[in-house]
Amino acid sequence: MNQAIHHLRFTKLQKLVVVSILIGFLSAFLGIALKRLTEYYEEIFAHQATMNPLYYLFFPIFGLSVIYFLREYLFKKKENKGIKEIFESTNSKSQNLPNYKISSHFINGLLTVIFGGSTGIEVSTVVASATIGSVAQRKQNVFKEYKTELICAGIAAGITALFSSPVAGILFALEVISRKITKTFLITNLIAVLTAFGLIFILHEKPLFIVTITSWSLKAIPYFILLGILAGFFSVYLTRCVLFFKKQFSKIDVHYHKIIIGSCILSISLLLFPQLYGEGYHSIKELTVNPNETQLTLSIVLTFIGILILKPIVTSATLVSGGDGGVFAPSLFTGAFLGLLVAMVLNTYFSANVIPLNFIIIGMAAVLSASIHAPFTSIFLVCGLTNDYTLFLPILAACLISKYTAKMLYPFTVYTYAPSLVK
Structure with a gap:
């Protein structure tokens, strides 16, 4: 009898390993x-x-019009609700992520960004890869009890592929989606991210940002704390902006009216600040080239403030008009601009002699941490983006401070907010 049970467990483990490799790939x-x-x-x-x-x-x-017609006629008028779809699936035994979510999020995420939608492909990748895990989970009865674990395995592998960081992949799946760790979670997610990292290695995927971080000073710790606090405040502005637009646009019955209004907001903003186009990673790369040589002038200050004010607005307009995406890329983008602006102000008016590049990197992690309430994901994700862990401790401090600052100001993220929670 014991031998039969042992054999059954071993067979189940074998199947979990195989399906995890498949999901990861x-x-x-x-x-x-x-x-x-x-x-x-x-x-x-x-x-x-x-x-x-x-x-x-x-x-x-x-x-946005192409996305609308695809949603109407190819995807049968079914809306994409982003990461909330994953929560609905993991919290329900009967509700699953339908197969079409893979193609719909892939296509809509691509179209949103390349045509100027001011968001990123991260959430599109997360939902599509979660669906891969969900589909695999439904293929055999033996996997029914591991629904959350296999969905998280897909998500972890998808994040690993985008940011070249297996640790960030697992931490995002744990901090944001699962929020609990089990033996099965560890087995499936570790195998999936290692498979994903192996594919990245074979395909020679490079870090998104090539930067050279030399050092950081203990004297700069108070300034890192200041940046963390400011990042917390800014993330709340981003979150509230998205939620406000969702509420206001929900009152518009004709969807094409939403597209027209959203497109107008987006087009005018892009004419004023072309840096807002798409994910904005191209603009971050430009910031990291020679940040020490960027002088604080009135035009620079106005440009940075304009970008920081408008980015949450255009991101919100993109999402409520039918665009596919989330707050990952906008958080990284605004964090970079916020970090550089803080560094320039400190150096110009307070003779702080801080390193601007360090503040760009720390700002990215701090705003993301506060926006999604996932500090450890943000640390390893940004370190993975740069392939450099020199700033690990300052990033850790800023991420924790920004998260708890944001939570004190507003307890929800765009993922966790529900109208019933604030009644």
């Missing part, structure tokens, strides 16, 4: 494909818009 392949396609076409379209600013007026309404 497929999720990573999807993430890498979406990332490469988005980078390639976004660069082409953004360049065309720079050459002819009329494209800033045409691209957003065209992209």
Whole structure:
């Protein structure tokens, strides 16, 4: 009898290992494909818009219209609700992520960003890769009790593929989705992210940002704390902005009216600040080239403040108009600009002699941590983006401070908010 039970457990473990490898490979392949396609076409379209600013007026309404027609006629009028779809699935035994979520989020995420939608492909990748895990879970009865674990395995592999950080992948699945750790979670997620990381290695995926971080000073700790507090305040502005737009646009009955209004907001903002186009990673790369040489002038201050004020607005307009995405990329983008602005102000007016590049990197992690309430995910994700762990301790401090500052100001994220919770 004991031998039969032992054999059954071993067989189940074997199947879990195989399915985890499969989920890891497929999720990573999807993430890498979406990332490469988005980078390639976004660069082409953004360049065309720079050459002819009329494209800033045409691209957003065209992209959002195509997404609308695809949703209406190809995906049978079924909306994409982002990460909340995953919560609904993991919290219910009967509700599953339907197969079409893989293609719908892949296509809509790509179209949103390349046509100027001011968000990123991270949430699209997360939901699509979660669906891969969900589909695998439904294939055999033996996996029914491991629904959350296999969905998280897909998510962890997808995040690993996007940010070249297996640790960030597992931590995101744990901090944001599962919120509990089991032996099965560890087995499935470790195997999935290692498979994903192996694929990244084979395909020679490079870090998103090539930077050289030399050192940091203990004297800068008070300034890192200040940046963490400011990041917490800013993330609440981002969260409240998204929720406000969702509430206001929900009152509009005709969806194409939402597209027209959202496109107008997006187009005008892009004409004023082309840096807001798409994910914004191209702008972050420009910031990291020679940040020490950036002088604090009135035009620079106005530009940075304008970008920081408008980015949450255009992100919200993109999402409520039917665009696919979330707050990952906007948080990283605004964190970089906030960090550099703080560093320039400190150096110019307070002779702080801080390193601007360090503040760009720490700002990215701090705003993301506060926006999604996941400090450890943010630390390893940003370190993975730069392939450098020199700033690990300052990032840790800033991420924890920003998260708890944000939670004190407003307890919800865009993922956890529900109207019933505030009644």
